Amino acid sequence: METLLQQIVNGLVVGSVYALVALGYTMVYGILGLINFAHGEVVMVGALTALQTLLFLMGVAPDMAPLLKLAIAVLVAVPVCMILGFLMERLAYRRLRGAPRLAPLITAIGMSFLLQTLAMIIWGRNYHTFPQLISTDPLQPIDGVFITPVQIAIVIISALMMAGLILLVTKTRLGRAMRATAENHRVASLMGVDTNAIIALTFVIGAGLAAVAGVMFASNYGIAHYAMGFMPGLKAFTAAVLGGIGNLGGAMLGGIVLGLVEAVGAGYIETMTFGFLNSSYQDIFAFVILGIVLIFRPTGLLGERVSDRA
Amino acid sequence: MNELVEAIPFLGKRYPKATKWLIIILAAVAPLIAAYFGRSWMRILDFALLYMMLALGLNLVVGFAGLLDLGYIAFYAVGAYTWAFLASPHFGIHMPFWIVLPLGAAFAALAGIMLGFPVLRLRGDYLAIVTLGFGEIVRIFMNNLNHPINITNGPQGINALDSLNLFGWNLSQSIKIGDFQIHYLYLYYYFFLLCVIGSIIFIKRLQISRVGRAWAAMRDDELAAKAIGINTRNMKLLAFALGATFGGVAGGLFGSFQGFVSPESFSLMESIAVLTMVVFGGMGNIAGAVVGALALTALPEILRNIALPVQQAVFGTVILDPEVLRMLLLSLAMILMMLLRPAGLVPAHARYSRPELLKGGA
Numbered sequence: 244m245e246t247l248l249q250q251i252v253n254g255l256v257v258g259s260v261y262a263l264v265a266l267g268y269t270m271v272y273g274i275l276g277l278i279n280f281a282h283g284e285v286v287m288v289g290a291l292t293a294l295q296t297l298l299f300l301m302g303v304a305p306d307m308a309p310l311l312k313l314a315i316a317v318l319v320a321v322p323v324c325m326i327l328g329f330l331m332e333r334l335a336y337r338r339l340r341g342a343p344r345l346a347p348l349i350t351a352i353g354m355s356f357l358l359q360t361l362a363m364i365i366w367g368r369n370y371h372t373f374p375q376l377i378s379t380d381p382l383q384p385i386d387g388v389f390i391t392p393v394q395i396a397i398v399i400i401s402a403l404m405m406a407g408l409i410l411l412v413t414k415t416r417l418g419r420a421m422r423a424t425a426e427n428h429r430v431a432s433l434m435g436v437d438t439n440a441i442i443a444l445t446f447v448i449g450a451g452l453a454a455v456a457g458v459m460f461a462s463n464y465g466i467a468h469y470a471m472g473f474m475p476g477l478k479a480f481t482a483a484v485l486g487g488i489g490n491l492g493g494a495m496l497g498g499i500v501l502g503l504v505e506a507v508g509a510g511y512i513e514t515m516t517f518g519f520l521n522s523s524y525q526d527i528f529a530f531v532i533l534g535i536v537l538i539f540r541p542t543g544l545l546g547e548r549v550s551d552r553a
Numbered sequence: 554m555n556e557l558v559e560a561i562p563f564l565g566k567r568y569p570k571a572t573k574w575l576i577i578i579l580a581a582v583a584p585l586i587a588a589y590f591g592r593s594w595m596r597i598l599d600f601a602l603l604y605m606m607l608a609l610g611l612n613l614v615v616g617f618a619g620l621l622d623l624g625y626i627a628f629y630a631v632g633a634y635t636w637a638f639l640a641s642p643h644f645g646i647h648m649p650f651w652i653v654l655p656l657g658a659a660f661a662a663l664a665g666i667m668l669g670f671p672v673l674r675l676r677g678d679y680l681a682i683v684t685l686g687f688g689e690i691v692r693i694f695m696n697n698l699n700h701p702i703n704i705t706n707g708p709q710g711i712n713a714l715d716s717l718n719l720f721g722w723n724l725s726q727s728i729k730i731g732d733f734q735i736h737y738l739y740l741y742y743y744f745f746l747l748c749v750i751g752s753i754i755f756i757k758r759l760q761i762s763r764v765g766r767a768w769a770a771m772r773d774d775e776l777a778a779k780a781i782g783i784n785t786r787n788m789k790l791l792a793f794a795l796g797a798t799f800g801g802v803a804g805g806l807f808g809s810f811q812g813f814v815s816p817e818s819f820s821l822m823e824s825i826a827v828l829t830m831v832v833f834g835g836m837g838n839i840a841g842a843v844v845g846a847l848a849l850t851a852l853p854e855i856l857r858n859i860a861l862p863v864q865q866a867v868f869g870t871v872i873l874d875p876e877v878l879r880m881l882l883l884s885l886a887m888i889l890m891m892l893l894r895p896a897g898l899v900p901a902h903a904r905y906s907r908p909e910l911l912k913g914g915a
Contacts, residue, residue: 276678277678278678278681278682335888335892338892339891339892342891342895343895344678345615345619345621345836346891346895347891348621348678348681349621349828349832349887349891350887350888350891350892352623352681352825352828352887353829353883353884353885353886353887353888353891354884354888355884356822356825356880356883356884356887357881357884357885357888359880360877360880360881360884361881363877363880364872364873364877364881477682477685477686480682481682484679484682519701520697521697521700523693523696523697524693524697526689526693527690527693529686530683530686530687530689530690531690533682533683533686534671534672534683534686537671537672537674537675537679537683538671538674541674541675541679
């Protein structure tokens with residue numbers, strides 16, 4: 244029982260980070276029908292930029308309050324990632340709008356590997372320790388179930404950001420323009436929406452969320468390296484599909500569900516398969532879920548829009 | 554062949570016959586030229602031929618049938634591991650190549666069909682992710698199936714694979730004729746060359762056959778293809794199975810040539826590398842796959858030989874190591890090709906290709 248509860252806690256924490264990343268995928272997919280493969284790499288850039296800032300701050304002002312340092316690091320990482328997201332859209336994807344369907348996807352894959360390579364050049368191949376500025380001393384709300392303050396912060400901050408995004412999309416003029424663009428580019432632009440700006444903005448918002456998610460990942464595991472974004476990126480994509488791609492609420496639900504399934508699955512896979520498979524197979528869950536969802540319910544848990552653009 | 558000839562600027566159009574012969578002669582003497590620069594170049598040439606087979610097979614799936622497969626290297630792995638299981642001291646089984654190679658191809662084809670069935674209904678971009686997941690799953694299993702029963706020997710891989718033995722003629726031993734010695738890398742080169750030529754002929758026939766035309770129709774407009782009576786399900790499965798077969802054969806040859814397999818050789822990066830070769834050369838085009846594979850195997854090596862000394866001289870230290878250079882080159886090739894020349898280096902003949910690709914994307 245304690246194992247189960249513990250794994251649920253872990254799953255919720257990881258799941259809320261997946262959800263943040265999944266939002267970026269789902270927003271871009273909802274508007275452009277493009278899987279932005281390089282989105283996971285934005286997570287990585289966010290984490291490494293924050294790391295660089297932290298190291299700099301520690302050198303310059305070692306006495307600064309740790310939380311302030313972290314806040315500054317996030318405030319640096321977010322704009323950097325936003326610029327990156329903007330540049331990706333402007334330099335590559337925009338020019339491929341309306342091209343044959345494989346072209347943007349192949350470009351996105353190339354972009355993903357380009358970013359990884361550049362990060363490898365800048366930060367090297369090694370794993371970097373990410374300073375843990377929020378306490379990682381585990382609290383014990385229930386006997387035998389541990390949760391660290393970092394994890395609590397992750398869950399709360401991602402919940403706040405998601406709420407903010409929902410408000411932005413449903414309540415503001417900008418949000419209405421985004422939804423209109425997702426519905427139909429041409430009609431939206433006829434109604435006076437600057438669709439190019441909206442699409443660029445979508446990338447920028449997604450990248451901003453990814454930057455925060457990157458810092459969360461790095462703080463949770465205490466490490467950062469050039470390839471750290473790829474797997475979470477794929478899993479977040481799975482989460483977006485699981486929830487129903489193009490659907491914001493779906494992305495959040497999908498993220499949490501995926502996090503839970505993965506954590507609980509990893510905890511029990513050894514007993515379930517009589518010791519044949521162990522937790523090193525954890526990464527398989529996301530792909531298996533993805534396959535099952537796409538075969539039996541391609542619209543996802545909450546998806547209503549069947550995007551059949553063949 | 555003619556496509557290749559036409560693709561060579563100036564010379565190809567003017568003297569098609571002469572260019573054709575030039576290519577044939579170049580292919581025949583290539584290892585001699587490579588040997589002049591050193592053994593490692595001959596090895597690279599052999600690998601280029603293996604990559605050609607892979608690119609040809611992937612081109613079948615991506616270029617002809619329009620199914621973006623990001624887990625293609627998994628089939629290569631299946632072929633290589635089949636060789637490792639059935640022809641190495643690992644299990645103590647030493648079967649001859651004419652059993653192992655077809656078996657590897659068959660297993661790979663089976664894997665292709667197994668992958669194909671669930672993903673049949675998926676559209677292009679979902680398909681890409683699921684195939685990527687498939688490739689990763691295969692790699693994760695290779696990495697971890699050393700426990701509790703040791704099947705794949707985990708990340709260490711399997712050593713001392715049998716070399717290619719053509720009915721008693723061992724390709725990994727140099728031949729001596731009098732004082733003249735033929736190094737084994739030559740033997741492998743010509744054997745692989747034969748395999749590649751065989752593949753090209755087979756794929757060429759396939760392309761202009763009923764199946765090839767059905768694939769092209771399906772790729773260009775699936776709905777219309779269905780409407781005119783093409784069984785798109787079977788056609789997709791066939792594309793996966795045939796593409797996988799090439800991967801499986803190439804994998805077996807790789808195992809025998811390298812004498813060693815480990816999960817590291819079958820990473821996602823390799824899938825992407827093969828895809829880049831296809832994209833770089835020109836999707837849906839045999840000559841494109843060949844040129845792409847040759848260019849993208851040779852270029853990183855050439856860069857390695859040029860860039861390293863230059864960096865040493867300029868900065869006094871090596872900043873970009875060869876592996877980074879290769880990744881940089883591949884990813885840039887992929888992006889720039891899509892942006893600037895989406896039809897590839899050697900655009901497919903109008904007869905076989907999508908008109909909108911030739912117009913140049915956007």
